[in-house]
Every structure is written in structure tokens, then in C-alpha cells.
Amino acid sequence: MGAPAPGQSITPSAETWHVFVPEDYSGSEPYGVLVWISPSDDGALPGGWQHALRDNKLIYVAADRSGNAQDVVTRRVPLALTGLAGIEAAYKVDASRVYVGGFSGGGVTASHVAAAYADVFTGGLFVSTSHGIGTLDMPVPPLDKFQAMRSRGRYVFTVGSEETDNQIMTTRAVDAFRSLCILRLEYLHIPNAGHANLDSRVFLRALKYLDTAPDPAKTDQSGCERDLSKRRSVAVAAVRDAIRAGDKVKAQALLTELKTGFGPLAEPDYSNLSACLAGMDPQACPAASGG
Numbered sequence: 001m002g003a004p005a006p007g008q009s010i011t012p013s014a015e016t017w018h019v020f021v022p023e024d025y026s027g028s029e030p031y032g033v034l035v036w037i038s039p040s041d042d043g044a045l046p047g048g049w050q051h052a053l054r055d056n057k058l059i060y061v062a063a064d065r066s067g068n069a070q071d072v073v074t075r076r077v078p079l080a081l082t083g084l085a086g087i088e089a090a091y092k093v094d095a096s097r098v099y100v101g102g103f104s105g106g107g108v109t110a111s112h113v114a115a116a117y118a119d120v121f122t123g124g125l126f127v128s129t130s131h132g133i134g135t136l137d138m139p140v141p142p143l144d145k146f147q148a149m150r151s152r153g154r155y156v157f158t159v160g161s162e163e164t165d166n167q168i169m170t171t172r173a174v175d176a177f178r179s180l181c182i183l184r185l186e187y188l189h190i191p192n193a194g195h196a197n198l199d200s201r202v203f204l205r206a207l208k209y210l211d212t213a214p215d216p217a218k219t220d221q222s223g224c225e226r227d228l229s230k231r232r233s234v235a236v237a238a239v240r241d242a243i244r245a246g247d248k249v250k251a252q253a254l255l256t257e258l259k260t261g262f263g264p265l266a267e268p269d270y271s272n273l274s275a276c277l278a279g280m281d282p283q284a285c286p287a288a289s290g291g
Helices: 050-055 072-090 105-116 143-151 164-179 200-212 218-244 248-266 269-277
Strands: 017-020 031-037 058-063 093-103 123-127 154-160 185-190
Touching: 017 072, 031 072, 031 105, 050 058, 050 200, 058 072, 058 093, 072 093, 072 105, 093 105, 093 200, 105 123, 105 143, 123 200, 143 248, 154 164, 154 200, 164 185, 164 218, 185 200, 218 248, 218 269, 248 269
Parallel strands: 031 058, 031 093, 093 123, 123 154, 154 185
Antiparallel strands: 017 058
């Protein structure tokens, strides 16, 4: 608990977290955890949330000095993970109900954490702003984490009706999740609301979805998988066509788009075509037209 770990700028013993544990927690049954990332440097529990946390048997933890001005990689992410580790050490935790959430810039950071650590967090709550996976801002995570998002992840996106820019950003994030067949998600549009954190009513609704999200219909899942496979095939074919045409610049750009948009699902074609373009494996190159 002394010096920061390499690549981090936190010394856990020097940091502070806000923790709310429902009064009826006795240790006789495991409770879920909501790791919250605030846009400000104050991790205090938002007013009116206590009742919803009690009803859903959730422990709240949020770090101070983890606001939008702090570095995401060296502070905001390690503070969130360290906060969770502290709760897990002190309380009996239900590993199937470990959620990460945040408001505004905290929602963006939370969406990154939910994907990068999908083996830890089983859901996320992103208020007003978030990033969708499969973009330069937020690449598709490694296969094990990506599969965890699709097989068990539950995600709630919210935005106020008066937040024009954030509606666009959030809709794009939701569409990105759905396009990669992450289908256990709820998109809550809050009437007559501007850029503000959730009131207790909407917060309770979001928590209930995280705990009780239904499995997607088999037809929806299979249809999404077919569409995803088709889009992947089209993207791979475009790279191959550019290589056949001798346009390496275009081929490299399309190859980058393939990796960004599909992540581990781009394999093995991504590695084979990369080796082709690098001249490392000519046999990996597509045959010329008519050859």
C-alpha cells in the first residue's frame, strides 16, 4: 500500500473513497457493488440514492480526486479498481452483481472500464455520455472479455431529452453495442431533463434492469450474429480487393478499420492480411483476379 504500481499515479493509502453500505447488511448474504466514477473530484453519494441501494442490496463506492480533470489511465481506472478491491476485502460480495457507472465524463470512463474489465464487472450504468465499442476511442476488448460482455453483461444508457449533443453521442454508443450483438441493454430517455445526474426514480429503474435484464430473444441474437458475420465478410473482402488492386495505402486503412470495428473477431484474417502487406508472408496474400 506504499508506492504506486508502475503506470499508475495513486498511492492507495493516500487516497479516499466514499462508501455507502445499506444498514441491513449483516454479512449473512452477499451484496452487489456499484463502483461509481464522478465527473468531479468528490465521490459523495448522490442525494436520494440510498433507498434504491438498500432495496437492491448494493454497496456504493466512489473515489475522490477522480474527476474529469484526472488522467483516465493512471488515476481514474486504478482508483475505481482499487475501490472495488477494498469492498471485496471488507464485505461479502456477489460477483454476479458488480457494476460500474458514472455521470458525464465519469460515464465515458465507466464505459471504458466496463469493456476493458468485463471479466470483473457484469454491467454498467452510463449517465448522459458514454463511448461505444468498436471505435478508435474504445476498441473491442480481447475475446474473453468481449464474450463476457455478450454472454452476461447488462448495460443501461441514459440521456436527458434536452441534451442534444449527448443524445447523439449516447445513441451512437448504444448502436455500437448492439451492432456487436451486446443485446442486454436498456436505453432510457429522460423527459424534460438536461445534463444532470439521475434522480432516485430513474436510478432505481436502472438498477432493476441491471439486476433483472432478460436474455435476448433467440431470433434477435441469431439475426444479429448473421448480420455481424456478413459485415465482417464484407470488410475482409474490401481489404483483399485493395491488395489485389495494388493499392497498399487503401488496404492498410481498411485493415485498420477491420481491426477497430471487429477486434478479436477480425482474426485470423487480420493477422494474415497484415503479414501479406508487410511482405512477411506472401502466401497469405489473396490471389490476383483470374489467377
